[in-house]
Amino acid sequence: MKNLLSRRNVLQAFGGALGAATLSQTARSEDQKPAFLIVLGAAGGASMIDAFLAIRASESANASTLNTFPDASVVSIPESPLRSVDTSDTSIGPIPFGYSTSQSAFLKKHYQDMLVATLTGTSVNHTVAQERARTGNGAWLGRTLEECVANHFGAASALPNVNMATGGFAARGLDASLPLWAFGAPVAAPALWPFGLDGARGIKGAPDLELVSQARSLRDKKLEPGTSFMRAFGDGEALALWKQQRTDAVTKLEGSNLIEKLNLLPDTAATPLSQYGLASSPDAATLAATFTNLGTDELEAQAALAYLLIKNRVSASVTIAPSFSVLLGGGGILNPPLAFDFSHTANRATQAIMWSRILGVADKLIGLLKSAPLDPSGSESLWDRTLIYVATDFGRSKTRPADSTDFGSGHDLDNGVLLLSPMVKGNRILGGVNPDTGLTHGFDLTTGVPDPGRTTSEAEIFSGILDAMGVDTTGAGLPAVTAFRG
Amino acid sequence: MLPRSALSACLLACAAATLVTGCDDDGDTAPLPSSSAVPAQPASPKARVRFKGDRVLANDLSRDLGLEPTAICNELGSHPCTSEVHKVTLGGVDAYDRQIYVPLGTTAPTTPLAAERVVLSACLERAKRDFAAPDSALLFGGLVLDGPKLVDVHGEAASAAIDRVYVALLARHATPGEISAVAESYASIEASGDPTPAATWAALSCFAVGTSVEFLFY
Numbered sequence: 107m108k109n110l111l112s113r114r115n116v117l118q119a120f121g122g123a124l125g126a127a128t129l130s131q132t133a134r135s136e137d138q139k140p141a142f143l144i145v146l147g148a149a150g151g152a153s154m155i156d157a158f159l160a161i162r163a164s165e166s167a168n169a170s171t172l173n174t175f176p177d178a179s180v181v182s183i184p185e186s187p188l189r190s191v192d193t194s195d196t197s198i199g200p201i202p203f204g205y206s207t208s209q210s211a212f213l214k215k216h217y218q219d220m221l222v223a224t225l226t227g228t229s230v231n232h233t234v235a236q237e238r239a240r241t242g243n244g245a246w247l248g249r250t251l252e253e254c255v256a257n258h259f260g261a262a263s264a265l266p267n268v269n270m271a272t273g274g275f276a277a278r279g280l281d282a283s284l285p286l287w288a289f290g291a292p293v294a295a296p297a298l299w300p301f302g303l304d305g306a307r308g309i310k311g312a313p314d315l316e317l318v319s320q321a322r323s324l325r326d327k328k329l330e331p332g333t334s335f336m337r338a339f340g341d342g343e344a345l346a347l348w349k350q351q352r353t354d355a356v357t358k359l360e361g362s363n364l365i366e367k368l369n370l371l372p373d374t375a376a377t378p379l380s381q382y383g384l385a386s387s388p389d390a391a392t393l394a395a396t397f398t399n400l401g402t403d404e405l406e407a408q409a410a411l412a413y414l415l416i417k418n419r420v421s422a423s424v425t426i427a428p429s430f431s432v433l434l435g436g437g438g439i440l441n442p443p444l445a446f447d448f449s450h451t452a453n454r455a456t457q458a459i460m461w462s463r464i465l466g467v468a469d470k471l472i473g474l475l476k477s478a479p480l481d482p483s484g485s486e487s488l489w490d491r492t493l494i495y496v497a498t499d500f501g502r503s504k505t506r507p508a509d510s511t512d513f514g515s516g517h518d519l520d521n522g523v524l525l526l527s528p529m530v531k532g533n534r535i536l537g538g539v540n541p542d543t544g545l546t547h548g549f550d551l552t553t554g555v556p557d558p559g560r561t562t563s564e565a566e567i568f569s570g571i572l573d574a575m576g577v578d579t580t581g582a583g584l585p586a587v588t589a590f591r592g
Numbered sequence: 593m594l595p596r597s598a599l600s601a602c603l604l605a606c607a608a609a610t611l612v613t614g615c616d617d618d619g620d621t622a623p624l625p626s627s628s629a630v631p632a633q634p635a636s637p638k639a640r641v642r643f644k645g646d647r648v649l650a651n652d653l654s655r656d657l658g659l660e661p662t663a664i665c666n667e668l669g670s671h672p673c674t675s676e677v678h679k680v681t682l683g684g685v686d687a688y689d690r691q692i693y694v695p696l697g698t699t700a701p702t703t704p705l706a707a708e709r710v711v712l713s714a715c716l717e718r719a720k721r722d723f724a725a726p727d728s729a730l731l732f733g734g735l736v737l738d739g740p741k742l743v744d745v746h747g748e749a750a751s752a753a754i755d756r757v758y759v760a761l762l763a764r765h766a767t768p769g770e771i772s773a774v775a776e777s778y779a780s781i782e783a784s785g786d787p788t789p790a791a792t793w794a795a796l797s798c799f800a801v802g803t804s805v806e807f808l809f810y
Contacts, residue, residue, distance in 0.1 A: 295690075329804055
């Protein structure tokens with residue numbers, strides 16, 4: 107994770123969130139509704155022709171050697187141009203675990219909020235490509251989408267941008283002029299991370315919080331100021347940042363009782379919260395019922411925490427992603443080794459399992475967000491103002507040995523992205539795919555009409571997402587992309 | 593004439609002592625510096641300091657407070673704070689489980705609270721052990737107590753305890769002003785109705801010093 111600390115960052119941090127809002131030229135106006143971004147990183151290379159741009163064998167002149175599917179496996183619904191793949195097998199390449207997945211169930215449920223846009227990336231290096239999927243290949247001074255959204259919508263939030271991913275999905279953007287709070291706060295262990303949102307609660311034998319507060323005051327006002335250390339280094343940027351973070355942490359994090367509001371853990375013998383004076387989040391039971399592998403699957407824990415961060419208005423942007431570690435569960439493989447990148451060994455099975463995993467998490471998040479009102483009026487749900495961006499590294503190579511159903515694939519720049527949101531013009535494919543090559547083409551950036559003469563760039567996807575969310579990009583120099591807008 | 597090996601050992605010992613306490617011309621260790629005894633510290637033109645990070649924080653607390661690494665801080669009694677729960681927040685990496693290979697370049701918004709938790713846990717443990725066995729206490733021995741209350745917080749015993757905290761954590765003596773400020777904090781603790789005000793005062797004194805930037809940064 108790159109981190110650049112500039113003098114301006116520190117000055118902006120001094121202003122705190124509210125103060126910094128005035129420094130940010132792109133902060134949302136008071137009458138603009140809040141909006142939330144969830145970046146769901148499909149780590150390893152999620153191939154769109156293994157999902158919503160799937161090609162039926164009967165459509166292709168090169169069906170035998172192209173990554174096409176038997177016609178019966180590609181499921182369409184009358185209401186939508188989007189496709190899906192339902193497939194099963196008795197093994198995942200050399201791994202003797204069977205699987206059976208259905209993308210069509212997700213399609214039938216969510217097609218109205220689904221937009222697939224074609225994309226031609228610029229890197230087949232995992233880390234670089236993941237980063238570019240979030241920065242539009244440096245489209246706006248190197249800012250990530252999450253930073254843009256946090257900067258615009260999150261000025262009053264406690265932690266505007268929370269990032270639970272790794273690698274290029276966690277990389278910090280390059281625009282040091284952004285306020286520090288717009289950069290991602292890292293979360294490594296989502297179920298336990300909330301303990302670090304309070305300096306004293308949940309520590310056995312800890313004194314009364316008022317006494318802890320007095321000890322902090324003693325430190326800050328009487329002990330620290332006169333020391334040689336402070337005289338020597340007190341004006342340095344690291345300490346200036348620390349002192350501001352220390353103040354903000356107490357008021358915004360500890361003061362909001364986030365140690366409990368975001369606590370996913372149940373009060374059990376294994377995690378005896380009540381013995382430590384703590385309680386679970388009021389939503390913990392619902393989340394445990396929704397994410398049934400919450401205790402063992404860190405992606406589910408990330409998603410549950412993402413929901414709580416948004417519901418409690420702690421964050422405007424949250425990034426989650428599966429890891430590259432293998433995860434077993436339910437008698438099968440939940441997460442193949444290397445996630446989507448196990449496609450090198452077994453493309454079809456890996457893509458099926460991982461797409462199922464990503465869509466399953468998205469489905470649960472959508473359900474939770476739909477059930478939570480945006481405001482007390484109840485006229486809109488949180489889902490109405492949320493966009494899930496299924497970001498990925500790149501696509502996969504399009505060919506296969508003749509008629510093979512168990513083949514490996516390489517990295518390929520050609521691919522597409524999936525956006526899920528009521529804020530986008532859903533039930534739509536922007537661009538298209540050539541059934542004889544598996545390669546995609548672009549679309550008119552304003553009307554969305556397919557344009558076989560062009561391809562879609564990372565910057566255009568970046569711009570289209572920000573446009574759909576209502577982020578002010580004035581002066582950014584981004585390509586004008588309004589075709590995503592709902 | 594000293595054998596070569598003995599001379600080397602002597603020089604090494606002197607060098608090591610210098611690192612910790614300073615070394616006078618005779619090779620004897622000099623007293624730890626007291627802020628009041630040295631000229632006013634000029635501001636550093638670069639003022640480059642770094643947060644200790646997960647490992648150094650844990651190691652320092654373990655050494656300075658005489659605690660086993662496993663006794664410093666455990667969330668819910670079983671999840672190690674510095675090597676697991678708050679590791680990345682405190683500037684660590686987690687290559688094997690989470691593919692986090694590079695530490696944060698700056699402190700995160702949640703780092704101060706995570707650091708406070710670790711230090712508070714360690715200080716509570718130190719105070720608990722010292723009050724349970726005053727004769728072998730590391731920092732808070734010799735205090736004059738009336739039940740759970742401290743007698744004469746401005747007396748020599750309390751002042752010496754405060755100074756031991758400074759020496760342990762900051763490798764320097766406390767100034768008279770610092771001793772006075774820490775001692776004065778006792779009154780409000782006792783007035784709060786805390787059932788064990790002396791032990792609480794001890795732990796919070798340690799906490800106040802141990803969460804100061806002088807301890808957490810280098």
